[in-house]
Amino acid sequence: xxxxxxxxxxxxxxxxxxxxxxxxxxxxxxxxxLGGEIASLQKKLNKLRKEIYxxxxxxxxxxxxxxxxxxxxxxxxxxxxxxxxxxxxxxxFADDKAMIGGFGNIDNQKVMFVGQQKGRDTKDKLYRxxxxxxxEGYRKAMRLFRLAEKFDVPxxxxxxxxxxxPGIGAEERGQAEAIARNIRDMSRLTVPILVIxxxxxxxxxxxxxxxxxxxxxxxxxxxxxxxxxxxxxxxWRDSVYAPEAADAxxxxxxxxxxxxxIDNVIKEPPSGAHNDPKKAAVYVKEAILKSLTELKALxxxxxxxxxxxxxxxxxxxxxx
Numbered sequence: 357x358x359x360x361x362x363x364x365x366x367x368x369x370x371x372x373x374x375x376x377x378x379x380x381x382x383x384x385x386x387x388x389x390l391g392g393e394i395a396s397l398q399k400k401l402n403k404l405r406k407e408i409y410x411x412x413x414x415x416x417x418x419x420x421x422x423x424x425x426x427x428x429x430x431x432x433x434x435x436x437x438x439x440x441x442x443x444x445x446x447x448x449f450a451d452d453k454a455m456i457g458g459f460g461n462i463d464n465q466k467v468m469f470v471g472q473q474k475g476r477d478t479k480d481k482l483y484r485x486x487x488x489x490x491x492e493g494y495r496k497a498m499r500l501f502r503l504a505e506k507f508d509v510p511x512x513x514x515x516x517x518x519x520x521x522p523g524i525g526a527e528e529r530g531q532a533e534a535i536a537r538n539i540r541d542m543s544r545l546t547v548p549i550l551v552i553x554x555x556x557x558x559x560x561x562x563x564x565x566x567x568x569x570x571x572x573x574x575x576x577x578x579x580x581x582x583x584x585x586x587x588x589x590x591x592w593r594d595s596v597y598a599p600e601a602a603d604a605x606x607x608x609x610x611x612x613x614x615x616x617x618i619d620n621v622i623k624e625p626p627s628g629a630h631n632d633p634k635k636a637a638v639y640v641k642e643a644i645l646k647s648l649t650e651l652k653a654l655x656x657x658x659x660x661x662x663x664x665x666x667x668x669x670x671x672x673x674x675x676x
Contacts, residue, residue: 363419365408369627372401405627412576415599417608418584420576421555425630427637428487429456429471429514432554435637436644437462440469443500449529452493454485454521455565457500459509462644468504470497470565471514474555487556488521491534494564498538501545510548510648515562516555518583535564542567543663548651550644552622553577553609554629569663570647571617573609574636575624579617580607617670 362370376397412420420426433440437460444451457470472489475481489497504511520531542549542565551568557579573579587601588594606612609621622643629636651659 361424363416363423365412365416365419366627369401369405369408372397372404376401409627413599414578414602414606414608414611415584417576418578418598418602420628421578423628423630424476426555427629427633429469429473429516429554431633432514432637432640433460433469433471435634436641437467437469443503444496446492446495446499448495449492450490452485452490452496453483454487454489454517455493455496457497462641465645465648466507466509467512467644467648468500468509469512469514470500471554472517472561472565474516485521487517488519488561489517489564490521490523490526491529491531494520494531494534494538497565498541501542505545505547508547510550510651511545511568512644512648513549513551513565513568515551515553515557515566515579516577517558517561518556519558520561520564532560535560538564539567543667544660546656546660548648548654548659549663550647550651552640552643553579553618554640556583558583567663567667569651569659569666570619572620572622572643572647573612573618574622574629574640575609576628577609578602578607579609579612580605 376394379394379397427435440458440460442456442458446452454472455470456473457468460467460469472487473484474487475484501511520526520535522531549568551566551571553562553571553573555574555577556562557566557573557577559580559582562579582590582605584598584602584605584607585595587605588597591597591601606615609618612618613621620643622639624639625632625635654662
């Protein structure tokens, strides 16, 4: 973490890591034995890291989900699968680079991966449109879902988006219709659908590929109808109130398990997935295999029935 970038609440950890690193370098260069002091600082670091990450606010978790070093969809796919073949285009308009997908194998289990992909540097962010899909992205996703259904292959969806692209062109080409059609048609697909929110799960951008039999979230991801900043801008007319909005929205994995919006949480490595992407990928792979084993045991009729029931029982209402 000391190499950066890092978030504001991570600064005490970074400073202690740097101190330990400097002591190790000094000890080596001067042939001075500082093992005891280093071990003591390492113990202090482990305790500090545990205290900070076990007491994060909702807003800090939202920030962590956006960490620039956090693994993205293609990072997970390449780490957990073999023979991944990316497929392109919606066969109507264009190939949306913010929406990726294709066939891959996880321990000899063929799956169809679909997800949003963000960029690392400025050029890549522009190429991927910051992970914000156009209508053709959602139509591309549905084409791949249909392809998976045709070959009886389960679908694994990795959600990570700040929202669907809100530009004029996207609206002209039917952004709302594309998302709504996906929500309707995903409810009818006859193959297992596993959804994992790996980072940001914002608004219709997430819902457009978010209908699944099992919905999981990484520990420091968030999932909500609107971003905290967007909510703050509407309610308080100032995005500075984003922390308060995050508390009101309850968008974290812990909140959403309690609200029965998601089914379970995938724990992340200490200090978050960005500090140990390989271990995070191991946890994601284990969750995928476990979930697919569970879903493949169901008949098509039971699969569709349970999927419908899952979404019908969400939320509460009163009749007066």
